Amino acid sequence: MASRDSMDASQLIGRLIDDRxxxxxxxxxGSMGAVYKAERIPVGKLVxxxxxxxxxxxxxxxxxxxxxxxxxxxxxxxxxxxxxxxFGVCEGAPYLVMDYVAxxxxxxxxxxxxxxxxxxxxxxxxxxxxxxxxxxxxIVHRDIKxxxxxxxxxxxxxxxxxxxxxxxxxxxxxxxxxxxxHNMVVGTPNxxxxxxTVGGGTIDARTxxxxxxxxxxxxxxxxxxxxxxxxxxLLGMHRAAPIPKxxxxxxxxxxxxxxxxxxxxxxxxxxxxxxxxTAIELAEAIDEVTGAKTMPDxxxxxxxxxxxx
Numbered sequence: 001m002a003s004r005d006s007m008d009a010s011q012l013i014g015r016l017i018d019d020r021x022x023x024x025x026x027x028x029x030g031s032m033g034a035v036y037k038a039e040r041i042p043v044g045k046l047v048x049x050x051x052x053x054x055x056x057x058x059x060x061x062x063x064x065x066x067x068x069x070x071x072x073x074x075x076x077x078x079x080x081x082x083x084x085x086x087f088g089v090c091e092g093a094p095y096l097v098m099d100y101v102a103x104x105x106x107x108x109x110x111x112x113x114x115x116x117x118x119x120x121x122x123x124x125x126x127x128x129x130x131x132x133x134x135x136x137x138x139i140v141h142r143d144i145k146x147x148x149x150x151x152x153x154x155x156x157x158x159x160x161x162x163x164x165x166x167x168x169x170x171x172x173x174x175x176x177x178x179x180x181x182h183n184m185v186v187g188t189p190n191x192x193x194x195x196x197t198v199g200g201g202t203i204d205a206r207t208x209x210x211x212x213x214x215x216x217x218x219x220x221x222x223x224x225x226x227x228x229x230x231x232x233x234l235l236g237m238h239r240a241a242p243i244p245k246x247x248x249x250x251x252x253x254x255x256x257x258x259x260x261x262x263x264x265x266x267x268x269x270x271x272x273x274x275x276x277x278t279a280i281e282l283a284e285a286i287d288e289v290t291g292a293k294t295m296p297d298x299x300x301x302x303x304x305x306x307x308x309x
Contacts, residue, residue, distance in 0.1 A: 012036060017090050021049060021097065032168050037100065046100040047085065051093050066094050069167040075137045080130030082150065082162045101162055103152030110146055114222030117256055118290065123151065124216045125286045126161040132279040134166060135205040141166055142203060144211035145191045146218070189234050190224050191215065194270050197235040206272040209282055213267025221249040243268050259289040
C-alpha cells in the first residue's frame with residue numbers, strides 16, 4: 001500500500017477509499033492538499049474529497065484538531081457555503097469530503113476578465129450571505145480569496161457563489177507542536193486584514209469582511225488594490241496604504257454605481273471598528289447601492305481594464 005508521502009493522483013484514481021468513496025479524477029491542488037472528484041458508493045452521489053498533505057499529519061495533536069475543526073465545519077448548511085459531509089484518514093493522510101460543485105473558481109473567472117460592477121456586487125452579496133451563516137455558527141473563514149469561491153450557473157437562477165475551505169486556514173496555522181500560535185500569520189497576504197498581519201491581532205467576522213472588500217475591488221478593477229513584490233511590503237500596505245479609488249483603475253466608460261466606493265472604503269477600513277461589523281451589514285449596504293436584492297441580468301455587461309498611459 002502507498003504511504004501518505006507517496007500518494008498522488010496516478011495512485012488514487014480508481015481506488016476505493018474506506019469502502020465508500022471511489023476516486024474518479026483529480027480536480028485541483030493547493031497549499032493544504034489535493035482535491036479529487038469521487039463517487040459515494042453505492043448511491044452514486046458525486047462528492048469532492050480533499051486529501052491534506054502529509055506535513056499536516058506529522059504533529060501528533062493534529063488529528064484531534066482536524067476532527068474538531070471538521071465537526072465545526074459540518075454545521076454549515078447554506079446555499080452559499082460548500083458543506084463538509086464526512087471525513088477520515090486513509091493510510092495516514094487526513095481527508096474531508098465535501099459537496100461536489102461543478103463550476104469554476106472565481107480565480108479562474110477573474111483570470112479571463114474583470115467583472116462588471118453589478119455582476120460583482122451580485123456575487124459578493126451571495127458571499128456575504130454565506131459568511132453571515134458561518135459567523136452565526138461561530139466560524140470565521142480567515143482566508144477569503146477568489147480561489148476559495150466557486151461560481152456556477154444555476155438553471156433559472158443565474159450565477160451562484162459558494163465559499164470553500166472553511167476552517168482549513170486555522171488548521172494550516174496550527175501545524176507544528178512548537179508553533180507559537182499568537183504569532184502565526186494565517187491567510188493569504190494579498191487579502192489579509194491588518195489585524196492578521198500582526199501577532200495577537202483579534203480575528204473575527206470583520207476580518208472576513210475586509211477580505212471580501214479586497215475581492216470586490218479585484219473583481220471590478222481586474223487587479224488587487226495593493227500590490228508589492230515583497231510580502232512584508234504588501235502586508236504593510238494593508239496596514240497603512242490608502243484605499244485606491246476604483247475610478248483611478250477603470251476605463252472612463254465604466255459606470256460605477258453611486259455608493260460603491262463607499263462600500264469598499266468601509267469594508268476595507270484599517271481598523272475593524274470602522275468596518276461593517278457583520279456580513280449582514282455588508283449585504284444590506286450592497287442592497288442600498290443596487291436598489292434591490294434581485295439584481296439585473298449582468299450578461300451583457302462588459303468591462304475592460306484601464307489601458308496604461
